[in-house]
Amino acid sequence: MKIESRLAQIGSQSSPDTGAISYPIYQATAFRHPKLGQSTGFDYARTKSPTRTILEDAIAELESGDAGFACSSGMAALQTIFALFSQGDHLIVSLDLYGGTYRLLETIMSRFGVKATYVDTNDLDALEAAYLPNTKGILIETPTNPLMMVTDIELVCSWARKKGVYSIVDNTLLTPFLQRPIELGADIIIHSATKYLGGHNDVLAGLIVTKGKELSAQMAVLHNSIGAVLGPQDSWLLMRGMKTLALRMERHEYNATVISKFLLEHPLINEVYYPAFESHPGHAIQNKQSRGNTGIFSFKVTDAKLVEPILRHIKLIAFAESLGGVESLMTYPAVQTHADIPLEIRQKIGVDERLLRFSVGIEHVDDLVADLAQALDLAQAELEGGAL
Ligand SMILES: *Cc1c(COP(=O)(O)O)cnc(C)c1O
Numbered sequence: 001m002k003i004e005s006r007l008a009q010i011g012s013q014s015s016p017d018t019g020a021i022s023y024p025i026y027q028a029t030a031f032r033h034p035k036l037g038q039s040t041g042f043d044y045a046r047t048k049s050p051t052r053t054i055l056e057d058a059i060a061e062l063e064s065g066d067a068g069f070a071c072s073s074g075m076a077a078l079q080t081i082f083a084l085f086s087q088g089d090h091l092i093v094s095l096d097l098y099g100g101t102y103r104l105l106e107t108i109m110s111r112f113g114v115k116a117t118y119v120d121t122n123d124l125d126a127l128e129a130a131y132l133p134n135t136k137g138i139l140i141e142t143p144t145n146p147l148m149m150v151t152d153i154e155l156v157c158s159w160a161r162k163k164g165v166y167s168i169v170d171n172t173l174l175t176p177f178l179q180r181p182i183e184l185g186a187d188i189i190i191h192s193a194t195k196y197l198g199g200h201n202d203v204l205a206g207l208i209v210t211k212g213k214e215l216s217a218q219m220a221v222l223h224n225s226i227g228a229v230l231g232p233q234d235s236w237l238l239m240r241g242m243k244t245l246a247l248r249m250e251r252h253e254y255n256a257t258v259i260s261k262f263l264l265e266h267p268l269i270n271e272v273y274y275p276a277f278e279s280h281p282g283h284a285i286q287n288k289q290s291r292g293n294t295g296i297f298s299f300k301v302t303d304a305k306l307v308e309p310i311l312r313h314i315k316l317i318a319f320a321e322s323l324g325g326v327e328s329l330m331t332y333p334a335v336q337t338h339a340d341i342p343l344e345i346r347q348k349i350g351v352d353e354r355l356l357r358f359s360v361g362i363e364h365v366d367d368l369v370a371d372l373a374q375a376l377d378l379a380q381a382e383l384e385g386g387a388l
Contacts, residue, residue, distance in 0.1 A: 074192025077206030150282025157185030195324030252295025
């Protein structure tokens with residue numbers, strides 16, 4: 001069955017007793033045992049909970065994995081995955097990385113003796129150079145946020161397999177509708193489901209998908225032991241959001257394509273980072289491994305002084321730090337999402353004070369272009385009038 005149909009039908013055939021099309025929210029934390037030594041399959045809700053199970057089975061199938069695990073946030077999912085590693089282990093990680101992942105590795109995991117090296121994961125020589133005898137995993141984001149750098153998933157995962165290390169892919173920005181890294185060789189997928197999967201800026205959640213029986217069993221132990229699991233209400237809300245994922249992603253991509261072109265031609269913008277452009281260095285790889293493009297891109301204004309008035313004058317587009325929802329949001333990475341990344345790393349990768357990130361929503365594209373155009377005009381007038 002096509003992915004659009006599977007998404008729309010999540011949980012719809014899972015209540016044969018009542019025929020309920022929307023799977024119920026099971027709020028129970030304890031489950032009665034039929035008799036000693038028997039279980040309905042549910043014992044205690046941290047380990048397994050019916051509404052969460054429908055969600056976990058759905059994401060595992062959508063990502064072509066063997067098991068799914070729903071967590072209370074994307075960071076909780078990452079922490080659960082990192083618990084696979086032990087003192088003395090080493091990880092190789094994408095250079096341009098979600099700020100929270102960097103913070104978790106550098107301020108917490110490092111204290112437990114798990115060290116990370118940050119490299120351009122598209123450069124096999126850099127991977128070889130970073131590889132150590134104690135390297136146990138590689139974590140990639142593709143495309144990266146905010147600079148939209150693309151990594152060849154198949155290439156990196158086959159390298160990881162040869163080295164005998166776990167390959168972990170953060171698939172938040174594309175979702176399984178557009179890209180399925182397990183089909184390209186990845187062992188573990190992580191999602192901030194707060195973003196596109198939930199899609200409405202109203203549920204915080206993380207998802208893990210594993211490939212392989214042994215790894216899936218190991219992750220189940222970690223998920224249950226750490227206990228940062230997703231509650232039944234949020235599991236339901238997330239499934240409700242996922243049912244419209246295909247439609248939303250198509251609109252996000254369309255809007256982002258139109259708006260990124262508008263900005264590319266605008267005199268106050270001198271760079272637009274979006275893999276849909278043929279001129280983008282990751283364009284060919286993106287096309288090879290993904291069905292389409294995300295609704296996020298970044299751009300640089302010609303003068304850092306323009307940033308403040310642009311953020312003040314946008315009206316329909318909210319100045320807020322998240323991405324992937326139906327509402328358009330604009331973020332200033334250098335002071336928001338990426339503030340925890342040291343200045344020298346930010347400068348090396350290009351997250352500077354002229355960079356803005358746009359998570360394009362599903363509003364009508366004309367309204368979004370008009371909002372940007374008026375904010376840019378007002379910002380320019382203030383700059384030229386000496387108000388800034
Ligand atoms: C937001 C985000 C996370 C963290 O997820 P939360 O749900 O906010 O905890 C991890 N990776 C990426 C790429 C993200 O965008």
